[in-house]
Amino acid sequence: MYGVFPYNNVMATTVSRTSQKTARIDIRLTSEQRELIERAAALTGSTLTQWTAQQLMEAAQRDIETRARLALESEAFDAFQAALEEPLPDEAQQLLARSPQWA
Incomplete structure (x- = not known):
């Protein structure tokens, strides 16, 4: 069975459009900080x-x-409300x- 199924085509198009990431952030870390963050990421499976x-x-x-x-x-809220x-x-x-003046 070969062919294009609408569900697969729509899903592939949707995923490719929404997951385009063009921005980047670079940060400097100590090796200890990076290791700690990598460990946390690994524990979550990310x-x-x-x-x-x-x-x-x-x-x-x-x-x-x-x-x-x-x-x-x-x-303070009561005073604010009274002032209004x-x-x-x-x-x-x-x-x-x-x-x-600008009108």
Whole structure:
């Protein structure tokens, strides 16, 4: 049985398009650091590149979630919310009423 099956053709096309990796990161490590990372990768059954990319992605996501989120204590949040409910000062209302210079 020879032939092209739609499932195989679609899968091959999808995989080749999504797995194109063109960016590269080079880092300098001590031999001890590299050995430790290689050991961790081997324990998970991953290649060094796969393991490193996964760890970097998880760390990046964690840092973005932690540092891009504004967290306020209850009292500070209440003060912030109250400030939002107050009317704008007259100066701010006048500024908003002006036409921008670029218009």
